[in-house]
Amino acid sequence: MASAEEDGIKILSWNINGLKSKFKKQEVFDTFNEYDVVLLQETKIGKPDTGTKKKDDDDWKIIKKLSDEEYALEKLEDLEFNEDETQQETMYMTYFSSNSRGVAILINKPHTLLSAFSEGGDYAWVHVDIGNQKYTFVSVYCCGRDQNLICNVMLKIFYSFLTNAVDALNSRLVIGGDFNTTLDPKLDANKEIKAHSAGRARLTECMTITKLSDIWRKKNDSKRKYTYFHNNETKSRLDYVFMLKKDENYVINCDIHNEIKLSDHSPVSLTLKVNNAYTNPEE
Template sequence: MAKSTGNSLSIITWNTCGVKPTKHSPNKLIDIMNFGKKQKADIIFLQETHVGPKGYNYINEVRGWTSYFTVYSPNSKGVAILVNKKLKPHYEYICHDEDYAGGYIVLFCQMHGQLFTLVNVYNHKEDKQVLGRLSQYLQEMKIGTLVIGGDFNTVLDLDFDKRTASEHRRHTSLRPLLQSFISSLNLQDTWARLHPTEEAFTRSQSTSHSRLDMFFMQQDKAPFAQSCEIHTDSGISDHNPVSLKIH
């Protein structure tokens, strides 16, 4: 369990496939936030919120959390960053920015006296441009410690991050774009760094299992990541949440 102790930060990234009530999850957003509380999360990245222009209050009025979010569009599906108000004595908002197409949101802030650039990404399978835009933006604008999380809709290691009954392990056209994005910003996959020999997945469909949801930090700051865990018992979405603890 990711706990906030001393000057540490606990961040969760999760593709929740919507936050509005459903037949199978009538209290979906409450359940999502209760999971965050159970994990003692300071910050939560949500992807595919499905929040449109008429429903933004679903994200805007989450009790105990400050919300920054994009409004739903067919390609972006909506992303949000939520900051636990319990962090307030150690948190100072600077500004936030978002992709014009809604594929990412960037929060510039100071926590525990350190500058951070927090980035939440939903890399839609039809969007071949978002990571290029984000790379260019961050090369010019990032400050302090850069933490990027989200659903990238592709795997990095075809042999390790994907298991399928099919002999044909076709990778999507997004994979080289993600590899280029990582290289351009000198990033490191925190799960792979901390679990070099462990196989785990964040999404399962029938006989196919993939690790699509990831956290990245720049290589010089990567050692500050104390733990990165994939939680498989949420039951809220077809994606598993991933938690990151930074010292």
């Protein structure tokens, strides 16, 4: 597990393309253990999709690590938010469908859970305190059905701040996800993908309204690197880590890991400073 005190807090966002099928792969756990927080998309955990499942039916599960071999499973509505209780290694996941969608948030650091929310299999977030710093971690899988998804998520997060008395100004927001569109048609794909134009326009508009920053692009300006490869022909950057523009100074680095080949998507990593010292975002 990464040492946040020495190296900053290390975060990974990854479309895993089916988590259950990879549970037996040691490489998956080796990768998870290198990071303090892991945001997963397309976990495909849940009951078989019969077409009759309600969106909010058992859609949120919490797996707590009690010991090296023992875990506890809870529903969100049974969870008590206690600022004096420290959680250990915990995975917060949607329980939606074994066929598609689904997200999860794995926290490998001792933390205090302040609030949590999930709706369906498209997104989830947790407000936590790690080392006396508040964070909001969000995992999003935008499969194209809802082009307003990111704006809706942001509105609900801000509403949650207000209703749960979370200190929004001091909480660092990190959104990781697969948004199924390119932000820059020239830099984020090796050829034109016309189907992305509508989603791109809406996502860009939502980012402007909510003042979100594409952190990898911020750090890599005009560089080309892709997160999704289709039939060895189409290459595109569909997976992003977003933060509020006001928090860009806390970023140490942001990388795309094409060397990790356990999914059809490459993960994106982010390292943040854990103290109040700023990093010049222009460097």
